[in-house]
Amino acid sequence: MAKRKKYQPEDISLALQMTPMIDVIFQLMIFFMCSIHFKSLEGKLYSYLPRDKGMASTQVVDPILDEVRIKLIYSENAPLLTRMKIGDQEFPDWGTLYSYIRNIAPKLRTMSGDVIPVKIDADDKVITQAVVHALNICKKAGVEKTEFAAKTSPKPKK
Amino acid sequence: MKIKRRAMLESTGLNMTPMIDVVFQLIVFLMLATDFTNTEIERVYLPKADAAQADDHPDKTRLMANIIHRISTESDCPQLKYKNGVLLQPCQIENHWKIVVRGEEIKTQERLEELLTIEGNLDREVPGNPKTPSNKPVMIRADGSAPFHLITRVLEAAGKALVWKLEIGAEKPPE
Numbered sequence: 001m002a003k004r005k006k007y008q009p010e011d012i013s014l015a016l017q018m019t020p021m022i023d024v025i026f027q028l029m030i031f032f033m034c035s036i037h038f039k040s041l042e043g044k045l046y047s048y049l050p051r052d053k054g055m056a057s058t059q060v061v062d063p064i065l066d067e068v069r070i071k072l073i074y075s076e077n078a079p080l081l082t083r084m085k086i087g088d089q090e091f092p093d094w095g096t097l098y099s100y101i102r103n104i105a106p107k108l109r110t111m112s113g114d115v116i117p118v119k120i121d122a123d124d125k126v127i128t129q130a131v132v133h134a135l136n137i138c139k140k141a142g143v144e145k146t147e148f149a150a151k152t153s154p155k156p157k158k
Numbered sequence: 159m160k161i162k163r164r165a166m167l168e169s170t171g172l173n174m175t176p177m178i179d180v181v182f183q184l185i186v187f188l189m190l191a192t193d194f195t196n197t198e199i200e201r202v203y204l205p206k207a208d209a210a211q212a213d214d215h216p217d218k219t220r221l222m223a224n225i226i227h228r229i230s231t232e233s234d235c236p237q238l239k240y241k242n243g244v245l246l247q248p249c250q251i252e253n254h255w256k257i258v259v260r261g262e263e264i265k266t267q268e269r270l271e272e273l274l275t276i277e278g279n280l281d282r283e284v285p286g287n288p289k290t291p292s293n294k295p296v297m298i299r300a301d302g303s304a305p306f307h308l309i310t311r312v313l314e315a316a317g318k319a320l321v322w323k324l325e326i327g328a329e330k331p332p333e
Contacts, residue, residue, distance in 0.1 A: 021178075022178065022181075029188065032185065032189060043207070043212055043329060044213050045211070045325070048324060049316060049324060072306075080246075080247070080248065123306070124307035124310070127245070127248050128205050128225070128301065128302055128304045128305075128306060129302035131306050132206075132326060135326065136210070136328070139207075148309075
């Protein structure tokens with residue numbers, strides 16, 4: 001008769017079974033890696049509407065002399081190259097427009113203390129980047145008040 | 159040759175402890191860095207503006223009007239082209255652009271005005287009087303290539319709702 005093997009306490013492994021835990025942890029890690037949205041480092045430009053008038057004061061009217069209106073014109077042939085005009089003067093690039101705005105910015109406050117706004121009047125199809133660029137230039141040049149000359153937009157198609 | 163019994167019992171398994179440590183660290187990091195609260199934010203290529211101020215302590219309840227490019231078909235847009243985040247060609251197809259507020263795609267101007275009015279009513283200068291200006295800020299997060307008239311729609315609705323504190327989302331370009 002074969003001799004029964006004697007029970008050896010050191011043969012029994014006391015280690016925990018790690019495999020299921022590692023499986024779960026990996027699942028968790030993959031979930032978080034796929035779903036992660038890092039807190040974005042976004043910024044903002046303030047563009048307040050006239051506080052007590054809503055849009056009433058930003059309707060398009062014929063420009064008056066005391067107003068600075070940056071006209072952003074969309075061109076079908078080159079949608080990325082927005083044309084920029086103030087009055088009859090056309091600017092070849094953003095740098096020239098910035099220099100112009102910087103020069104006139106200190107003159108935008110009247111003797112009575114009123115601030116003359118710079119209005120950004122963009123065509124409907126002009127891309128947002130161009131409008132934000134114009135707004136950015138105004139902020140950098142020290143313009144105190146910037147407004148959008150908003151036309152009544154066409155009703156969206158259902 | 160006699161093999162020692164003890165040598166046979168030695169474990170040949172990998173030592174998992176350092177790996178588990180690292181994986182736990184990673185999980186803790188990912189759990190802390192994940193921000194599930196900003197479900198309002200849609201993915202857009204924001205316009206770049208170096209004068210943009212950091213949006214450090216935004217009002218958690220602030221309404222965001224996202225202007226995004228979204229098409230219903232599986233195919234890519236035939237017009238919109240980006241390369242490494244740089245716009246090469248904008249999309250001028252009207253129904254590819256959507257205004258999305260809190261996950262809802264806004265179909266009509268009336269709905270947009272309604273949402274902004276509800277939002278504005280939360281902080282009127284004279285509480286309870288919807289005819290007084292609202293101090294509730296609203297952010298417009300528009301894709302850099304979106305046509306401007308969509309922003310005009312939001313401005314119009316905000317004007318009618320007497321919401322005047324508008325912020326335009328922009329990304330500060332790397333220095």
